Amino acid sequence: MCGIVGGVxxxxxxxVLVEGLRRLEYRGYDSCGVAILDAARQLARVRSVSRVAQLQAQLAEAAMGAGLGIAHxxxxxxxxxxxxxAHPIFSRERIGLVHNGIIENHxxxxxxxxxxxxxxxxxxxxxxxxxxxxxxxxxxxxxxxxHAVRSAIAQLRGAYAIAVISKDEPERMVCARQGSPLVxxxxxxxHFLASDALAxxxxxxxxxxxxxxxxxxxxxxRVTVFDAQGDEVERAIRAMAAYQSEVSLGPYQHYMQKEIFEQPRAIADTIADVTEFSPALFGEGAADVLPQVSGVLILACGTSYYAGLTAKYWLEALAGIPTQVEIASEYRYRESVPNPQALVVTISQSGETADTLAALKHAQGLGHDRTLAICNVATSALVRQTAMSFITRAGTEIGVASTKAFTTQLVSLFMLAVTLGVERKRIDATEAARHLAQLRHLPAALTSVLALEPQLMAWASQFADVPSALFLGRGLHYPIALEGALKLKEISYIHAEAYPAGELKHGPLALVSEQMPVVTVAPNDVLVEKLKSNMQEVRARxxxxxxxxxxxMRIASADGIRVIRMPEHYGELSPVLHVVPLQLLAYHTACARGADVDKPRNLAKSVTVE
Incomplete structure (x- = not known):
């Protein structure tokens, strides 16, 4: 969400501050600002409720420059x-401060x-x-x-990452964190600081x-670090390659479009080192833990939650292991029955999602010590706070609406399901080899799906003026319908809902009319005939x-029915393929409506507050 950059x-x-803010725009924001200590050793600032580009123009007009500054x-x-x-916030023209998080006792x-x-x-x-x-x-x-910062934060209750400067200490910047990241x-x-190394x-x-x-x-x-007890400590310093090339837009119109088309590469990178389904894929200690787990508890939010819902089908069908999927923001606020023998799987693109981190901490407090993070950022708080991890290799995702992060999460969770199936003797070597071959072919299959973009653009032209849309799926593809509806509402601002197709007659059918497009995810699986019946219910109304x-599949375009045929049926991994057309539909609908695709209103990329 909010972004911090500072430097001395x-x-x-x-x-550097302005460039850092520009790189953090993808996280979502509605105001921005920069504060410096000027040549007269006075605090000065420029703030804007516009974009960073406008802030940069204001800074140039004010001719602001300094060796000490903070930005937000x-x-x-x-x-x-x-x-x-807007931040930075001043106190009596002596203290300048920027803050991520929420103070509960304010x-x-x-x-x-x-x-x-x-x-x-x-x-x-x-x-x-x-x-x-x-x-x-x-x-x-x-x-x-x-000392002033340490005394102040001792009185705070909540989450914070702060950077502080004072006119009385012209070459010093102090920062602190609790529940919100700082690097x-x-x-x-x-030396510089930020809420995200990308900045x-x-x-x-x-x-x-x-x-x-x-x-x-x-x-x-120099940098001096003090721990929560006030003792001077050493923290690990890591070399990290710059990754500007990943954040350039290239030939694409928006980052979301670029990231949709990066999915074959992202999945290929994620599975590049996978030669077998072994616990070693999930880190040190996994070989001792995974064969012993008696259940799986998945904690996640938003799109990652839908990845978890999909994984539930895989884990129970392939591994035969009971699986519970919880919305992280709800999990810790109810009485639950802990099972310390279960594997707790946390899923997050950024690894800094406040609700997921809090849910993990709650689970650990209940005795769950078998924890695994599925995450796109190896250095994130989520990865550091779990016993095991699998790092997806989606690369930097700028668009607020997640695309390649979601499909790489799905692939990672599928590998977990197969690995547990192998460990529990439910999947033999021949079946494991078939699943591995499926994974290897997935990037090529996705490339074929992306070729459907012109047909999805035609659909989008029909969606641009509708007030609402309905998404249907059955079984393994119901979570994909949920994700499709989420994508449409996130970036086009069209109201959209998703239902299991069998639930139509239990209420949602009342919404169906000529003005309500109904998107149906229809793979040729064991539920196909029942799904066809559900579609007839829609046409009859x-x-x-x-x-x-x-x-x-034996279904053709006709009056009131528009069909796009997928290049191939992909069995258990079909959800990975079927979600991509839904991403493209949402993207092109948003473009047709003139929406700000990469920065949808009211939303943020990295949700670091509850």
């Missing part, structure tokens, strides 16, 4: 998207600060932190900004990830059917 160096850091993109939680609520702190004479000019919870730091700094408790970048002439790619070649409760002091010459059918 022996050069002008403003260009804000996704509104407390307070509307408005200039006065109201009580606000009243106490007002009693001390502090005036609030924003509706944000962040202003509470700025004033707290200032109050402790003014009280001279320890005499330094580091420090090392450059030849200074600093190319400017820094080494990175340090702060741990929960850490406070760090950055100067041009005047509904318009849009059918994604396997090539050998």
């Amino acid at each position: 160096a022996r050069r002008d850091v403003v260009p 993109t804000r996704w509104a939680t407390h307070g509307a998207p408005a200039t006065e609520n 109201e009580a702190l606000r009243e106490a600060l007002r009693a001390k004479g502090y005036e609030f000019t924003s509706q944000t919870d962040t202003e509470v932190i700025a004033h707290l730091v200032d109050a402790h700094f003014a009280a001279n408790e320890g005499g330094t900004l580091v 420090i970048g090392f450059a030849a002439d200074g 600093l790619a190319g400017h820094c070649d080494r990175f340090m990830y702060l741990e929960e409760g850490d406070v760090a002091l950055l100067t041009p010459a 005047g509904g318009e059917l849009y059918v994604l059918a396997d090539g050998d």
